[in-house]
Amino acid sequence: SKLQCWKCHFTSTTFIPFTMLSLPIPKMESGVVVDTYDCLDSFTKPEKLIGDNSWKCPRCGEQKASLKKLSITRLPKVLIIHLERFKYSSLGGGKFEKDNRIVQIDDSLEMAGYLSSGETEGLLQKYKLNSFVSHYGTLTSGHYKAASSDIVFDDERISRSGAGLLRNGAFVVFYERVA
Secondary structure, eight states: OEEEETTTOOEEEOOOOOSSEEEOOOOOOTTOOEEHHHHHHHHHSOEEEOGGGOEEOTTTOOEEOEEEEOOBSOOOSEEEEEEOOEEEEOGGGSEEEEOOOOEEOOSEEEOGGGBOTTOOTTOOOEEEEEEEEEEEEOSSSEEEEEEETTEEEETTEEESSOHHHHGGGEEEEEEEEOO
16 A cells, blocks of 8 residues: 655555455446456555545655555465445445445456556466355345356355356455466
8 A cells, every 4th residue: 555645745655464355346337347357446546535534644744635556566376356245335324235236257367457566577467267256135134155167056055057147246256376
């Protein structure tokens, strides 16, 4: 996470270890399908911190607007992506709601564009889809199914078809680095 002061351009970098990337599902134009790359783009999109969210710069000592940018320094062998389907909404008295929009889960990912500059050389950044977990239902009542390749795991039932259909409700996705 890099913060940069708009006044003196001082940059502060913080390294945050992760075992799973929690990615927001971005709002898109009506009819546009969201995919894994759209979620990654939303996660790494620079964010302006202003007003109550502004940052007190340690160099100039002022509470000024700043720019926050997230990027990845090192990639794991297995990349676990959590899609932020459950969010708090302050509307209607405040409650958690589920985002049921379809997210197209890509069969492979090229992660070089999401790494910190200068961190891509010599690193493998290509991933292939390994498996995923989908959630159906509401926040208070739902059902989970898992799929790997063409196998679907549904409680005690295991079947060899329908894995592609489950991708629409993906909640947690597992990608494996390609050697």
